[in-house]
Amino acid sequence: MKEHFMEQAIKEAKKAFDNGEVPIGAVIVLNDKIIAKAYNKKEKQNSVLEHAEIIAIKKAEKKLKNWRLENCDLYVTLEPCPMCASAIQQSRINNIYYGIENSDQKNHEIIKQICKNTKTNKEVELHGGILKTECEQLLKTFFQKQRNKTNV
Amino acid sequence: MKEHFMEQAIKEAKKAFDNGEVPIGAVIVLNDKIIAKAYNKKEKQNSVLEHAEIIAIKKAEKKLKNWRLENCDLYVTLEPCPMCASAIQQSRINNIYYGIENSDQKNHEIIKQICKNTKTNKEVELHGGILKTECEQLLKTFFQKQRNKTNV
Numbered sequence: 001m002k003e004h005f006m007e008q009a010i011k012e013a014k015k016a017f018d019n020g021e022v023p024i025g026a027v028i029v030l031n032d033k034i035i036a037k038a039y040n041k042k043e044k045q046n047s048v049l050e051h052a053e054i055i056a057i058k059k060a061e062k063k064l065k066n067w068r069l070e071n072c073d074l075y076v077t078l079e080p081c082p083m084c085a086s087a088i089q090q091s092r093i094n095n096i097y098y099g100i101e102n103s104d105q106k107n108h109e110i111i112k113q114i115c116k117n118t119k120t121n122k123e124v125e126l127h128g129g130i131l132k133t134e135c136e137q138l139l140k141t142f143f144q145k146q147r148n149k150t151n152v
Numbered sequence: 153m154k155e156h157f158m159e160q161a162i163k164e165a166k167k168a169f170d171n172g173e174v175p176i177g178a179v180i181v182l183n184d185k186i187i188a189k190a191y192n193k194k195e196k197q198n199s200v201l202e203h204a205e206i207i208a209i210k211k212a213e214k215k216l217k218n219w220r221l222e223n224c225d226l227y228v229t230l231e232p233c234p235m236c237a238s239a240i241q242q243s244r245i246n247n248i249y250y251g252i253e254n255s256d257q258k259n260h261e262i263i264k265q266i267c268k269n270t271k272t273n274k275e276v277e278l279h280g281g282i283l284k285t286e287c288e289q290l291l292k293t294f295f296q297k298q299r300n301k302t303n304v
Binding site for chain 2: 085090
């Protein structure tokens with residue numbers, strides 16, 4: 001099942017790719033059903049807030065008519081940034097399943113701390129490496145394409 | 153000037169108070185002018201994303217037609233949560249001026265790490281204690297009122 005949901009997140013990431021955005025996709029799952037899916041729209045929307053995870057949370061909140069996304073899991077192709085990790089934790093999502101680890105080791109440490117800080121929110125469990133190769137390939141192809149553009 | 157801008161953030165926080173929301177307000181300043189102001193709307197909008205800082209960033213991005221809020225400063229009555237601190241850093245805002253420190257010491261440490269992590273974004277400087285007493289009083293009154301409601 002994990003792989004199935006990550007495949008759907010990768011499909012979303014491909015939409016970002018086709019729009020010239022860094023290819024990151026996310027889905028939110030409740031009771032084995034996808035209730036929200038989204039892809040990165042930062043450049044198109046001209047906003048740092050338009051990460052795939054944030055858009056997915058917004059959609060899930062609307063669907064459930066509640067900011068408490070209890071019993072939900074989030075699948076995302078790349079480990080979330082601190083903004084998204086904190087939003088996910090505040091949403092009371094149970095688990096984050098991601099494909100590739102954040103290449104910035106400090107950010108990776110910060111994200112773990114955010115997910116484990118249970119003073120005001122419960123712990124979010126982090127699970128990495130789901131369809132890692134596919135998620136990685138998409139990002140590599142994107143950045144290769146960007147470099148080729150710059151070199152022309 | 154710092155106190156003047158924090159007074160405007162407090163005015164925003166009072167709007168949240170009047171709407172039954174945790175009283176937090178924020179303003180974004182560019183060249184000594186306020187370009188965005190906002191207050192917490194989490195409960196009204198039923199969204200964890202509707203923090204004062206996030207709404208203010210969204211407004212500033214629209215105003216400048218750019219996600220890069222360069223040379224801007226953000227004033228907020230309460231030290232930002234990790235979600236907002238990371239959004240602020242990704243927006244390239246220079247300084248965060250806040251009234252009260254986060255009562256969760258772990259969060260306070262995480263926020264400092266986010267603002268200082270310069271691998272992909274430049275450092276955001278944190279300055280606390282601006283009109284601290286006024287900011288604190290507003291929050292205290294709010295929570296006292298909430299407790300009285302519960303006790304009725």
